[in-house]
Amino acid sequence: MKFNKSLNLLxxxxxxxxxxxxxxxxKVLAVNGTPTLxxxxxxQYKMNVKEYPLYTVEADINSFPVKYNYILNYDNGxxxxxxxxxxxxxxxxSLNEFFNRSVTVLEHPQLPKAYKAFPHYVPSKLxxxxxxxxxxxxxxxxxxxGLYQNLDDxxxxxxxxxxxxxxxxxxxYKNTYLSLGGQSTKHAxxxxxxxxxxxxxxxxxxxxxxxxxxxxxxxxxxxLRDKLYGDILNSLGVPAxxxxxxxxxxxxxxxxxFDITDPINNNRYLRETFNKGKKYKNENPIFKxxxxxxxxxxxPVYGDLGYYGDDATNPMYSIYTYKGEDKSSxxxxxxxxxxxxxxxxINAYTSGATDKMPFDIDIFLRYMAMEYLAGxxxxxxxxxxxxYVFKDLSKDQWYFHDTDFHFSFGVGGDEDLMxxxxxxxxxxxxxxxxxxxxxxxxxxxxxxxxxxxFVSIFDRLLKTSFHPKAILPRLDSLANLIREDxxxxxxxxxxxxxxxxxxxxxxxxxxxxxxxxxxxEPEARxxxxxxxxxxxxxxxxxxxxxxIMIPENFENDLGYVENPNQTSNANAKMIWSIYTILISFCxxxxxx
Numbered sequence: 001m002k003f004n005k006s007l008n009l010l011x012x013x014x015x016x017x018x019x020x021x022x023x024x025x026x027k028v029l030a031v032n033g034t035p036t037l038x039x040x041x042x043x044q045y046k047m048n049v050k051e052y053p054l055y056t057v058e059a060d061i062n063s064f065p066v067k068y069n070y071i072l073n074y075d076n077g078x079x080x081x082x083x084x085x086x087x088x089x090x091x092x093x094s095l096n097e098f099f100n101r102s103v104t105v106l107e108h109p110q111l112p113k114a115y116k117a118f119p120h121y122v123p124s125k126l127x128x129x130x131x132x133x134x135x136x137x138x139x140x141x142x143x144x145x146g147l148y149q150n151l152d153d154x155x156x157x158x159x160x161x162x163x164x165x166x167x168x169x170x171x172x173y174k175n176t177y178l179s180l181g182g183q184s185t186k187h188a189x190x191x192x193x194x195x196x197x198x199x200x201x202x203x204x205x206x207x208x209x210x211x212x213x214x215x216x217x218x219x220x221x222x223x224l225r226d227k228l229y230g231d232i233l234n235s236l237g238v239p240a241x242x243x244x245x246x247x248x249x250x251x252x253x254x255x256x257x258f259d260i261t262d263p264i265n266n267n268r269y270l271r272e273t274f275n276k277g278k279k280y281k282n283e284n285p286i287f288k289x290x291x292x293x294x295x296x297x298x299x300p301v302y303g304d305l306g307y308y309g310d311d312a313t314n315p316m317y318s319i320y321t322y323k324g325e326d327k328s329s330x331x332x333x334x335x336x337x338x339x340x341x342x343x344x345x346i347n348a349y350t351s352g353a354t355d356k357m358p359f360d361i362d363i364f365l366r367y368m369a370m371e372y373l374a375g376x377x378x379x380x381x382x383x384x385x386x387x388y389v390f391k392d393l394s395k396d397q398w399y400f401h402d403t404d405f406h407f408s409f410g411v412g413g414d415e416d417l418m419x420x421x422x423x424x425x426x427x428x429x430x431x432x433x434x435x436x437x438x439x440x441x442x443x444x445x446x447x448x449x450x451x452x453x454f455v456s457i458f459d460r461l462l463k464t465s466f467h468p469k470a471i472l473p474r475l476d477s478l479a480n481l482i483r484e485d486x487x488x489x490x491x492x493x494x495x496x497x498x499x500x501x502x503x504x505x506x507x508x509x510x511x512x513x514x515x516x517x518x519x520x521e522p523e524a525r526x527x528x529x530x531x532x533x534x535x536x537x538x539x540x541x542x543x544x545x546x547x548i549m550i551p552e553n554f555e556n557d558l559g560y561v562e563n564p565n566q567t568s569n570a571n572a573k574m575i576w577s578i579y580t581i582l583i584s585f586c587x588x589x590x591x592x
Contacts, residue, residue, distance in 0.1 A: 022060070022061045022062075022064075023058050023059070023060060023061075024058065024059055024060075024066070024094070025056060025057070025058050025094045026045075026047070026056065026057055026058075026059060026088075026094070026097075027050075027054060027056045027094060027095065027096045027097060028054075028055050028056075028070050028097045028099055029055075029096050029097065029098045029099065029165050030053055030055055030070075030099045031053050031134070031136060031249045031254075032072075032074065032252055033072040033074045033075070034046070034047070034049075034055070034072070035055045035070045035071065035072050035073070035099060036070065036071040036072075036073060037057050037059060037068060037070060038068060038069050038070065038071050038081070039059060039061075039068045040066070040067035040068060040085060043059075044071070045057045045058075045059050051170045051172075052170075053134070053136060053165060053170070054096055054165065061088075064088070064089055064090040065087045065090075066087070066088050067085045067086065067087050068085065068086055068087075068088065069081065069082040069085050069086055070082050070097075070099055070100075072099055072100075080100070082099070082100050084102050086102070095167040095168070096165065096166065096167045096168065098132070098134060098247075101132075101484050102484065103480065104131060104167050105130050105167055106130055106131070106477060106480060106481045107477075107563075108474050108477040108478060108481075108563070109473045109474045110560035110561055110562065110563065111231055111232065111234070111464075111465040111471065111474060111560060111561045112235065112464045112467075112470055112554055112555060112556035112558070112559070112560055112561075113235050113237070113464065113465070113556075113558035113559055113560065113561055114235045114236050114237070114457075114460045114461055114464040114465050114558075115235070115236055115237035115366070115558070116237050116558060117234075117237050118237050118238060118239055118240075118273075120273065120274045120275055120276050121239065121272070121273050121276075122208070122272050122273075122276055122277040123242075123562075123564035124207045124208050124209055124242065124272065124564060125207045125564050125565045126206060126207035126208075126209050126242070126244065126564075127242040127243065127244045127260075128166075128244070128564050128565035129227070129243075129244050129245075129478070129563060130481075130563060130565070131166055131167050131481070132245050132246060132247060132257075132481065132482060133165065133166045133244065133245075133246040133247070133260065134163075134164075134165040134166070134247050134249070135162065135163070135164055135165075135195075135214070135246050135247070135248050135249070135258075135260075136162070136163040136165070136249045137161070137162055137163075137249065137251070138160060138161040138162075138163075138250075139158055139159065139160040139161070139178060139250070139251065140158070141251060143158035143159065144158065144178075144250065144251065147178070147179070147180060148191075148497045149497055151180060151186045151187065151191075151496075151497075151498055156179060157177040157178060157179040158178050158179070159175070159176075159177065159178075160176050160177065161173065161174045161176065162176045162195055162198065164206055171200070171206060172200065173197075173198050173199060173200055173206070174200075174201070175199070176195055176196060176197045177195070177196045177197050178193060178194070178195055179193070179196070180194070181193050181194045181213050181214065182215075183290075184502065185216065185218065186498070187496070187498045187500055187501050187502045188216065188218045188496065188501065188502055188503050189218065189494035189496045189501055189503070189504060190216040190218040190256060190494050191216060191494075191496050192213070192214060192216040192258075193214040194211065194212070194213050194214070194263065195211065195212050195214065196210070196211045197210065197211075198210050198211065198212065205268065208268065208272055208277065209262070209266075209268055209269070209272075210267075210268045211263050211266045211268065211269075212260050212261070212262070212263070213260070213261050213263055214248060214258040214259070214260060215258060215259040216256070216258060217257075217258070217259050218503060218506060219406060219407070219411060219412070219503065220406050220516075221486075221508040221512035221513050221516050222479070222513060222516040222517050222531060223245060223257055223482060223486055223489075224475065224478055224479065224482070224517065224531070225406055225407075225408050225409045225411060225531065226243050226259050226261065226404075226405050226406050226408075227243040227259065228409065228471065228474075228475060228478075228531070229370070229374055229376075229405035229408055229409070230242060230243045230261075230405070231243075231465075231474070231561065232370060232461075232465050232466060232471070233367075233402075234561045235464065235465035235561050236366040236369075236370065236457075236461070236465070237366070238366050238367060239273050239274065239363070239399060239401050241261050241262040241264055241269070241403055242261065243260065243261050244259070244260045245257060245258070245259060245260070245481075245485070246258050246259075247485055247488075253495075254488075254492055255492070256488075256489040256492050257482065257485045257486055257489040264288075264323075264388045264390075264403050265286050265288070265323035265324065265388065267280070270284065270286070270390065274390070274392050274399065275392070275394075280392075280393075280394065281394065282394065283324055283325055283326040284391055284392055285324055285334060285338040285339070285390070285391045286322075286323050286388055286389070286391070287321060287322055287323060287335070287338075287339050287388065287389050287390075288321050288323050288387075288388050289302075289303025289319055289320050289380075289385050289386070289387055289388070290302075290319050290321070290385045290386070291303065291383045291384060291386065292319060292385075293431050293434075296315070296318065296319070299315070299433050300432075300433045300434050301315050301316055301319045302319060302383065302384040302385055302434060303319045303320055303380075303384050303387070304380075304384040304435070304438055304439060305343060305346055305384075305389075305438075305439055305440050306347075306437070307343050307344060307346070307347035307439070310340070312335055312336050312340060317335065317340070319385065320335055320339055322334035322335065322338075322339075323388070338391065339389070342358055342359075342389065342391075342398055345358040346358060346439060346443075347439065349440070349443055350440070350443035357440065357443075357444060358398050359389070359397070359398040359399055359400050360397070360399065360400075361444055361450060361453075362453070363399065363400065364400045364440070364441070364444070365444065365450070365453060365454050365457055366457055367380070367400060367402040368380070368381050368441060369454065369457040369458055369461060370402075370461070372423060372426060372458075373458070373461060373466055373538055373539075373542065374405065374408040374409055375408055375409060375410065375412075375415070375418030375419055375538065376405055376407065376408045376418075377407045377412040377413060377414060377430075378404065378407040379402060379405070380402065380438070381426065381438060381441065382418075382426075382428075382430065383430065383431070383434070384434075386403055386404045387400060387401060387402050387403060388400075388401040388403060389401070409531045409534045409535065410524075410528055410531065410533070410534035411528045411529070413527075414428070414430060415527060415529050415534075417430070419529065419534060419538060419541075420541065422541070422545050423458075423545055423546070424545070455546055458548065459548050462539055462542065462543055462548055462550050463548075463551055463555045464554055464555050464556070464558075465554075465561075466535070466539060467539075467550065467551075467553075467554035467555075468532075468535060468536055468539060469554050470554040471535060472532055472535065475517060475531060475532065476517070476518075479513075479517040479518075486513045487510050487513065490507075490508050490509060490512075490513075506526065512524070512525060515530055516528070516530050516531055517530070517531060517532075518530070518532065519532060520532045520533055520536060521533055
């Protein structure tokens, strides 16, 4: 009893001592200038660089919560002060905050799983979406100008140093390569980028990623369509490129808000997605299919996976490009030896010569269901292209892998058709000369059991991750996280030097972001539709067509799609709590 009383007195005294004389570390990320910590009441502390762009300082705090903000001091003598106050409680983690952004970390509502997770996929902490990352690129200004002046040179890349910072740390990669991303979007005012060779001096990669794409999302004022699409694909248990938002600076200049995502053909991505992170022993074939309406030949060419004879020079085959790393043969030879046999096997299934489809039917149908529900105008079912086919030789298994979803949820043209065309009449005819047949899909759905499976996928989606009460709160939370950075992006000058720029009329304002993430009525500029309006309307239309009863609340019988860093953060906090208790106990025993 005496021991318990003494221990309690000691712990109370210790707590009071800590409260009255607490040294608290404050951290802020600042790309330019030197920050100062400004405690409410007038006390200021000059901060020191710990590891650029991270500045830190220890301050004596007498009472909690403490209110504070940061002042940025520039070399020219000017100062910038945050117009809002931050608040730190006693038990709050000391995170790397970003200057002039009030939200550092925000936990989002997780989506219920429609199906079990893809069994071969290993999540990467790079795609912890509870915060916005900061990417700083340093490169030779002349090399950068050469990149901007040669937009169509697909092989052009320049040496660069890349710094990746988030609320938990800073990582530096000194020997990376920077190049431009996209195809037609290379002539948009806001450019997209690719970064390769993300390996540090110890050969460590960026959260098990050696390459990333930074997509400008110049057509999407919400910045979130790609992200939402990928989140729902995760709930479907199919292979999916991940998404996360980041702010980009090049040579100290603010470039904008970007979507970090995976290059599908990257070996590191493929093994992390299809092989539980284990290295492949073979060079697995992978091909990308595109869609070309007016500039490829005298007729549209597109990747419908249809069989057009054994002549590999047929224009309809020219749309497939080998994207693997085996350089011992050219792309045409890879097509003849690897992809053409796949197409012939699909044709054999279509003609009834075999009852085995060469790639996974369940995965393919889930992709197609999502294309329809999200109004994906620029993907396989509507405009055959923007996908990959990949063969895992060790499993002797082909996979269809959909990609690039920024033209969805009411953006990308023909929004009314994407929203209102019934499933029974999909796809609509958009371009003359493009057939409505989709050989593998049509043949799959010609089997009654597969047609029933397709309907069941829609039923499952409408009751789980596509349910408005599941996806819309997540949209709201993601929007709250990125709002300040979206507003910031709209104010920035663009760096493109193209003489033939496209989409120069897409100049967004704060109201465009707000309407696209918030409006439940069809109120948006440029003929686009707000995300919530599209989701609500599409759900209702499809439910009526298929006779599906959408429940009042979503189903979550399989649990939720977890954020990649969620478990580790919780474990770290638990370990720290246990450590603190043990230290307090040991001190008590010594003093007793």
